Structure formats: structure tokens, C-alpha cells
Amino acid sequence: MSWQKVLRERGGAVTRHELRKAGVGSRTLTAAVEEGGLVRPRRGVYALPDLSAEGRAALAAGGRLSCVSAARSYGLWGGQDGRLHLSVHPHAGRAGGAVRHWDALGEHPELWRVSLADCLRSVVNCADEETAIAVLDTAIAARLVTMIGLRGVFAHGSARARAVAACARPGSDSGVESILRQRLTARGHVVEQQVAVPGVGRVDARVDGALFIEVDGFAFHASKEAFERDRTRDTALALVGARRLRFPARDVLSDPDSVVATIEAVLATEEIRA
Helix, strand or coil: CCHHHHHHCCCCCCEEHHHHCCCCHHHHHHHHHHHHCCCEEEEEEECCCCCCHHHHHHHHCCCCECCCHHHHHHCCCCCCCCCCCEEEECCCCCCCCCCCECCCCCCCCCCCCCCHHHHHHHHHHHCCCHHHHHHHHHHHHCCCCHHHHHHHHHHCCHHHHHHHHHCCCCCCCCCHHHHHHHHHHHHHHHHHEEEECCCEEEEEEEECCCEEEEEHHHHHHCCHHHHHHHHHHHHHHHHHCCCCECCCCHHHHHHHHHHHHHHHHHHHHHHHCC
């Protein structure tokens, strides 16, 4: 078996022992490193060069990405905590200023990050509740876990962890949408997400059945075309007489209370008109 196949099957990083078991010799490994096909984050560990910088840092520290760092590696919301979170053995040494999670590293095919289930559990145990729910929401939206699956993940967790997991909901394509949903529902508003509007398409949310909300910003779009499609939806909503507001994601992150206040002010004008 080629070393490329071994590494791809194991998520991009393996130990020298695993490679030797697959019949890959020392000379082959040395040549691959010299030619740039492999990197060696630490002694006895090899990784593909396209493994993320965070993944390589985890390997270099002798741990695995955990918590919000692992969440980002799975394509989920990672909050605004940019620190490196690592799952390390209880007796591990320093991890270069990273946030260390003192977990015994269990069996998982990928050497550089914890499993998705362990990732979600560590987020709920470490992050603030709002961030934790946003991570869970995006895991549901990405179809990496179901509501029933979440109950299984936290079945043996603490009462607090189970309560946080129970707050997760489908419909948030981004952590920013989840945060706004949480803020609005905490204020007693009814929030419907991913609402299908004839002639318009799906809209991020509708609040109290009266006001459509879109949350985005050019920096948060995958392309210029996606940005332009949202503007087309604004026009379509206006043509059907729907009230709508659009907020840049950075506003929701930097001042969510102000965004909620704006939404409530517009909803109040709707009540007066009614």
C-alpha cells in the first residue's frame, strides 16, 4: 500500500509505526519528506502538507484539536475564540500556550483531531452557552448530526450539558444566525428559520410571523454571485410587500443587543399599523 493511500485513509496524518505496518520503508519516507510530499510535525509522526496549520500544531504538541478548534476543522461555527484548543494526555507537557483539555485520548482514526462527538462534548463543557448552542446548531444544519443523535452524544453527560444540547435547533446555516435566533427567542419572540417564500426562495428567518431577517455580509459569502443573489431576494421580498431587514454578520457579532433592539423597534411599528 502506498504511503499516500495510508495517509488519506487516516485523515492526513499517521505515525511511523502505522506506515511501517503498511509496508512503507524508511527510505521511502525520507525521500517523501525531502521532496515535500510529506511533513514531519514531530518525531515519529508524518502528515500531508495540505493538513491545516492548526492540525499540524496539534500534532507537534502531541495532542489533537478539540473544542472550537476541532469544530472549525469539521466546518462548524467556531465562535470568536481564536485560541488553539487541544485534547492532551493528563500528564502531557506544555502545549505552546494552547488551551489544554485534559482528556485521555481515545481511539479515533484521525490522529490530529478528536471525533465529532468528542468535539461537541468538549465545546459544551468549555465554551459559553451561546457559542456552544451555535456550534450544535451548525452541526445539525451541516447534517453531521441529528437532534436524536445529539441526545445520544450527551446521554451520559452532566445535567447542564444535556440542557444545553436540548436548546439546539435546525435551521441555522451559520453560527451568526444561531446567535441571533437565541437572542430573539430569549426575548420571547417566535423565530422561524429558513422560511420558503414563493417567488423569493428561502429567507434566513421570520420573526413573529411579520418581519423577514437576513444575516450576511460580503466577507461571509462564498462568492460575489451569492452576495448578488441575496440582493435579488431583497427586491423580490419588496415586490410581494414583505417587511424585511438585512444585517451584516459583523454587526450581530459585535453588538447583538443593538440588532435585537432594531428588530423590536420595527416590530413595534408593525403592531401600531395593525
